[in-house]
Amino acid sequence: AQSVTQPDIHITVSEGASLELRCNYSYGATPYLFWYVQSPGQGLQLLLKYFSGDTLVQGIKGFEAEFKRSQSSFNLRKPSVHWSDAAEYFCAVQAAGGFKTIFGAGTRLFVKA
Amino acid sequence: SQTIHQWPATLVQPVGSPLSLECTVEGTSNPNLYWYRQAAGRGLQLLFYSVGIGQISSEVPQNLSASRPQDRQFILSSKKLLLSDSGFYLCAWSKRGPGELFFGEGSRLTVL
Numbered sequence: 001a002q003s004v005t006q007p008d009i010h011i012t013v014s015e016g017a018s019l020e021l022r023c024n025y026s027y028g029a030t031p032y033l034f035w036y037v038q039s040p041g042q043g044l045q046l047l048l049k050y051f052s053g054d055t056l057v058q059g060i061k062g063f064e065a066e067f068k069r070s071q072s073s074f075n076l077r078k079p080s081v082h083w084s085d086a087a088e089y090f091c092a093v094q095a096a097g098g099f100k101t102i103f104g105a106g107t108r109l110f111v112k113a
Numbered sequence: 114s115q116t117i118h119q120w121p122a123t124l125v126q127p128v129g130s131p132l133s134l135e136c137t138v139e140g141t142s143n144p145n146l147y148w149y150r151q152a153a154g155r156g157l158q159l160l161f162y163s164v165g166i167g168q169i170s171s172e173v174p175q176n177l178s179a180s181r182p183q184d185r186q187f188i189l190s191s192k193k194l195l196l197s198d199s200g201f202y203l204c205a206w207s208k209r210g211p212g213e214l215f216f217g218e219g220s221r222l223t224v225l
Contacts, residue, residue: 004156036214041221042219043216043218045216051211105156106156
């Protein structure tokens with residue numbers, strides 16, 4: 001069965017510092033991978049996705065993620081965090097059939113001035 | 114462009130009362146539709162998905178049900194709410210095949 005692990009429940013970074021959010025997945029084949037962001041009380045917005053090809057993918061708001069098959073990881077990065085990046089971030093995996101998307105538990109990002 | 118509407122945004126209901134949350138999608142046809150529930154610190158749990166009118170797949174046994182009476186309408190229901198049904202419910206849609214989900218703004222349900 002598919003599963004997604006986000007080992008960090010919450011992370012605090014200083015504004016302007018770099019950020020890396022970890023994501024590990026379990027799936028028999030190469031899955032489709034996603035990162036979403038959620039502001040409090042809101043729905044989720046797609047940051048980026050990986051289906052195939054270049055393992056470094058660029059997303060919106062200056063985010064990028066790297067797919068590493070050998071580590072079953074899809075970590076999210078941003079070189080310089082802004083206060084507006086404070087939110088909850090979800091990694092997700094989708095099976096080849098595309099019917100089900102499984103989400104990790106999320107990582108809440110706090111940004112300090 | 115496509116939009117998704119979900120309502121009500123907030124709902125406070127007594128234990129044992131019925132529930133109806135509604136979701137509609139505009140600007141697309143034949144979407145896959147989904148209901149997720151979000152509990153604090155537990156990510157999103159897939160409750161139901163639908164690939165067509167009247168076609169509902171349930172992921173988690175519970176006292177909730179879903180229906181899709183029209184192509185772009187998805188309804189989440191319960192006949193008798195439990196305290197454990199409290200949470201944040203999210204409707205989403207996707208195109209056929211692999212791809213991202215597009216989420217509604219969510220419905221906050223509190224069962225007292």
